[in-house]
Amino acid sequence: MLKLPAPAKLNLTLRILGRRADGYHELQTLFQLLDYGDELEFSARADDVISVDAGELDVAERDNLVYRAALLLRKEAKLAGEKLPGAHIRLIKKLPHGGGIGGGSSDAATTLLGLNHLWRCNLPMDTLAELGRQLGADIPLFVRGHTAWAEGVGEKLTPVITEKRHYLVVSPGCEVSTAKIFHDSRLTRDSVAITLAALREGQLTETPLSSEKLEAFSGNDCQALVESLHPEVRDAREWLEQFAPAQLTGTGSCVFTAFQTEQAAKSALARLPRKWQGFIANGIQVSPVHQKLAKLTSRD
Template sequence: MPDLQLPAPAKLNLLLRILGKRADGYHELQTVFQLLDFGDSLTFTLRRDDTISVSCPGLDIPAESNLIYRAAMLLKRTAPTTATGAHIALEKVLPMGGGIGGGSSDAATTLLGLNALWQCGLDVDQLAELGRQLGADIPVFVRGHSAWAEGVGERLTPVFIEKAWYVVLIPACHISTAELFSHSGLTRDSAAITLAALRDRQLNRHWLNEQASNDFQPLVEDLYPEVRKARQWLSQFGEAHLTGTGACVFAAFDSEVQAREILAKRPSGTDGFVASGVNESPTHRQLAKFAASV
């Protein structure tokens, strides 16, 4: 079996509302996941032994905390096969704690890639359920489509989002999701958006601009002034918002040229990237090519 190289795309939360806290301690939310054509890359190589190994230059994470390793081991326990060893090489470009899904996307790509390489035969529903056990954002990457999400983020409705180019700025700070969800300053009573507003599953920029908000934004900007500074700078050029529960901020533009011109002007010391929004994950497109070649 040849090596398998797959992307692990980033995501943006184009809106994020916290509706309340549940009896089990989790939060009820509504969000729109926009997948991007930019992200990490993973290469999977079969091993002759029974070992799972992960490498990533410059990134030292203990196995018990490494979502890639945990995803591989969970799949191995769930769907044992004769080929149960693999080496996974990660090329990391997405920041940790950025709110753009880097770790979750890496875990999802691991489930998808090893399911194909080991010929486990699990379907997307089974893989998404495995992903849910590891993190609430993983199923959207497993299913591979931009989506409207409810519950804790696991109830997904595929949507088609109008094409846009995004400037994403990466402030130099790492934000803990657990810290934000437990913080007393978090607003937890946003009004729900009804599904009737999404009945055609087509989300245009006008609707998204009307609904755009992130309930974590005021809290994050109070705790991390560098996030507020980045968002205010980007707001000179378009509506800018926080994504997810991380540090990254973004704004949408009509063309790649416009987006790259704005990124080039960013303040010194601020990292960032330009990406196109996509409705179908590039991971799934690459998997289809791999399946056709073996």
């Protein structure tokens, strides 16, 4: 059995520049990986069946991104002449569904990476990222496994290094539909583009982006619309504001704020109203999936 993490992400900034001819949106975002997330267990099967145990997650198997990622990977491997067995995948959910912290996307990416290792497909990272892109715009981030500046629909990734910060992430308990947000006529779609060079101005490329820089370019163009549709998201963000500037992540329901020390984050979490759930996570640069697979590969 192979057990791998599926880390969460935050959008430290999210700017929507416009709608493309294909219906998708041109955006710019800074993805921050976290050291907290779901877990997946992979076991080979003697037959050719792919089965998924998603626990209490109320999603039909055919719609589950883990199942779809496994099918897509096997199809790609078969095109290369590989005859592959089945697999059983157990998903251990910790991240809220529809929270905007990448739960489903990260699960799918870990599935692609995990089965590529388990089945010994040896597909290159570019191929796995392209398979992920076919399933969701955020998946290539998790496949490539590095905190990154993203453009396009989120697939054009440039790895960046950020200053270590401790995040308190709060889930107000509602589920936000990404499709509904992006189809709403009230969504801001005319933000002015910025550049990674502007984000790095005054800092060397290899120097971590400071908290001052990250806060100067923070914000989320989806926040006003999400809060108008889900007032509980606004309530959670305003509660967090007593500690430090807070904002929405992605197009989900989770809001977050950053602390310089873990103790400060823990103190805030201890005061969290019982009607909400929250967790503390550190910002990391490299996905723990890649770190674990690298160790396993070195032993082979």
